[in-house]
Amino acid sequence: MIFLTVGTQFPFDRLVRTVDDLVGEGAISETIFAQIGDSTYKPRNFEAVASLDKQAFDERFSKASAIISHAGMGTVAMAMDLGKPLLAMPRLPAYGEVVNDHQETLAVKFAASGYILLARDEKELPEKIRQLTSFVPKLRQANPDSVAQRISLFLDSLK
Numbered sequence: 406m407i408f409l410t411v412g413t414q415f416p417f418d419r420l421v422r423t424v425d426d427l428v429g430e431g432a433i434s435e436t437i438f439a440q441i442g443d444s445t446y447k448p449r450n451f452e453a454v455a456s457l458d459k460q461a462f463d464e465r466f467s468k469a470s471a472i473i474s475h476a477g478m479g480t481v482a483m484a485m486d487l488g489k490p491l492l493a494m495p496r497l498p499a500y501g502e503v504v505n506d507h508q509e510t511l512a513v514k515f516a517a518s519g520y521i522l523l524a525r526d527e528k529e530l531p532e533k534i535r536q537l538t539s540f541v542p543k544l545r546q547a548n549p550d551s552v553a554q555r556i557s558l559f560l561d562s563l564k
Contacts, residue, residue, distance in 0.1 A: 407537075408469035409439035412477050413456045417502060418446040420494050423527040424473060425450050432531055437473075438465060471537050476512035476523075485520055485545040492522040492537045494530060519543035 409424055411417035421441050427433045428450035437451035440462065447453070457465065466472065467487060474480045476495040484491035493516075495509040496502035509525070516523035520543050524533040 406436045406438055406465075406469050407433070407471050407473060408465050409437055409441075409451075409453075409473045410462075410466075410480060411440065411442050411444070411475045412480070413440070413442045415496070415502060416442055416444040416446075417475050417496055418444055419500060419502070419527055420473075420475065420530075421448060421453070422446050423530050424448075427531060427534065433534055435470065438469075440465075471540075473534070473537070476508035478511060481511065481515055481521060485515075485542065488542060488544060490522070490537055490540045490542055491520075492524060492530075492533050492540075494524040494526070497526075520545065 409421070411420055421439065421444055424433070424437065424439075425446075425448040428437055439448065439451060439453035440455070440457050441448070441453045442455060444455070466483060466489070469489065471490040471492070472480070472484050473492045473494075476493040481491065481493065493512045495512045497509065498505055512521065512523045515521045522533050522536055522540055524530045
């Protein structure tokens with residue numbers, strides 16, 4: 406099962422509609438289950454709910470073979486922590502899906518580092534979904550010393 410999640414704060418109809426179309430065309434054969442938030446678009450080709458409680462969300466996420474999502478930091482971090490293949494399509498301010506380009510910036514950085522796959526828009530989604538089946542994300546390596554050093558430098562700069 407592929408878990409599609411777009412968060413719960415804003416709709417992301419562009420992603421939900423494209424995945425629904427791809428399932429309908431047979432481009433995605435694996436079962437999809439989705440959390441689609443306050444979406445105005447209702448998928449015809451897979452089961453979707455507006456939201457899940459934390460326990461149900463975590464269970465779906467952990468059982469999924471892969472994740473398709475917006476590029477929210479919480480979803481990206483969870484996928485990295487669990488070693489889940491994640492295909493992220495950032496919400497874009499040009500479509501009124503988000504107020505700035507932070508999701509695109511985040512997704513580009515994590516994709517360049519090998520942690521996630523990135524589809525910049527719905528045209529790239531079919532090819533990236535094909536790649537998702539064999540994508541092995543780079544494992545996240547904690548580096549607390551580096552974080553402590555950055556915090557120390559920041560605090561020193563405030564003096």
